[in-house]
Amino acid sequence: MKKNLLALGLVVLMTPALLNAQKVACKIKGSDTCLPLSQKFAEHYMKKNPGSSISVIGGGSGVGLAALISGTTDVAQASRKMKMDEKLKLQSGGKAVKETVIAYDALAIIVNPGNKVTQLTREQLAGIFTGKIKNWKQVGGDDMGIIVYSRETSSGTYDFIKEHVLLNKNYTASALMMPATGAIVQSVSQTKGAIGYVGLAYLDKAVKALKVAYKKGAYVEPSVETAKNKTYPITRPLYYYYTSNVEGRVKPLINYILSPEGQNLVLKEGYVPLN
Secondary structure (H helix, E strand, C coil): CHHHHHHHHHHHHHHHHHHHHCCCEEEEEECCCCHHHHHHHHHHHHHHCCCCEEEEEEECHHHHHHHHHHCCCCEEEECCCCCHHHHHHHHHCCCCEEEEEEEEEEEEEEECCCCCCCEEEHHHHHHHHHCCCCEHHHHCCCCCECEEEEECCCCHHHHHHHHHCCCCCCCCCCCEEECCHHHHHHHHHHCCCEEEEEEHHHCCCCCEECEEECCCCCCECCCHHHHHCCCCCCEEEEEEEEEHHHHHHHHHHHHHHHCHHHHHHHHHCCCECCC
């Protein structure tokens, strides 16, 4: 009986400690693509774990990773992999970096709903975003000048498009660089000759997503399903980066994100879950 009471006492004593272990206080900064998802993670986690304090800020992957290097954020959210020079800066400061894939995303190529073009090949997209193709009639559309909208150079999406669609060629000098993904959606919705790119979660009825083909005739529309089955070609992982010295503090949040409940949130918010 005494043993049972002792065990019960240990459970009572441990319970507050275990509850406290789930409290998270951290800052997350970076990718605009990740921003709506991270905000939902934070909202749900804090509701489940009173006393937690999680702030989420956008600004672009490069901004978040720079903040991680300078020690002004706990977690950098990024829509691209950390670059070697960024890793070296962290290592030179004696910090070991941890990388976690939190979800996947399909990058949608968007145009104004008034544009009759419905599909483009990777080569045509590269021609448009590098400035080689300047008029929609060159790709089956109306005789209308093409206005390219892009994210700024600090954006991981900017880097991803440059590497995987433009094959590392430079964007056209006439591209209009937008400070946030929402600004691209708004601009394209108001400009008939416009084209841009956004994460799948940012799609709405104000713009039209194009089908894209990397192989001849294989045009695929961006969606959660086509990203999951890997038939849509412009798909990428989304990352959280943090250093080993804060790992213990942010790990409960990371575990929640990777749990079935966290991944269900990923799907609900229009992103692609890990499994």
